[in-house]
Amino acid sequence: MGEQSLGENSFILNVILTFSLLLMCFHFSLPLSLIYFRHFFLYLSSDVLTASSFYVCFTGTLEINCSKEIKIQGVIGPCTSLEKKGPSVADSIIGEGNTTAWKMCVLDKSTCLTVMFDLSSSDRANTPGAVNPQLYLQFLTSYQDPTGQSVLRVTTVTRRGVDSTVSSEELVQGFDQETAEVVMARFASLKMESEETFDATRFLDW
Structure with missing residues (x-):
């Protein structure tokens, strides 16, 4: 990813939003590419669904x-x-x-x-x-x-x-701290991608 600068290309966003599979390889005959595809199309056990079913x-x-x-x-x-x-x-x-x-x-x-x-x-x-x-x-x-x-x-x-x-008091009793941490982290990541001058440290410390 770093050598090819794939992470800096705008089309990566489309890969994330569409839940697509991005495979970078010299050619598909390499064992590494076959392993990746095998993991992506992981079969369920035959006693749950058909053998050709995916997760x-x-x-x-x-x-x-x-x-x-x-x-x-x-x-x-x-x-x-x-x-x-x-x-x-x-x-x-x-x-x-x-x-x-x-x-x-x-x-x-x-x-x-x-x-x-x-x-x-x-x-x-x-x-x-x-x-x-x-x-x-x-x-x-x-x-x-x-x-x-x-x-x-x-x-x-x-x-x-x-x-x-x-x-x-009732709000405090129903507050889920772990969920709030995940939401704030994802919100901060979104703002970092869309705002050039965004200060993540200051935002999270607020």
Whole structure:
């Protein structure tokens, strides 16, 4: 990668977003290239699926529905926007934004997407004594499994909103520090790639 400067080429971004396989080799008859392809098309055991099945699923899509108090800023990860507009789209964009649906060419067990939401622009009333609304997020993930069958997985989570100006104790109890570290690291990496004057050290220490 370093000798050929592949990491500095703009097409590397397309490789990441499409979950493609980049193989640099002099010719495909070398044993090294065969080993890489063998690992990429790793077979499942015959007692689980057919012998020609892979560990990967194809033609994946992710769609997010949420309550009106939540706005979707975007997604960081191996996906591309399907440009599906809606009232849940936030004005500010992070990663692949300005949409509520995304395309993923390939999914496997290690596929990870970071979804960024915005609650600050919510038009929720801040009237003292008002009941906090019941918020929800719904993730619809569809893909084609190795056998060719179409699969739709729907995950819905809900909880009542918390007014941090009144009490932050409930927010602290539900805070996942490890997840927050991963999100901030991916967010910092995104800004380093898109902003020339970005100071990652100062951003992470803030």
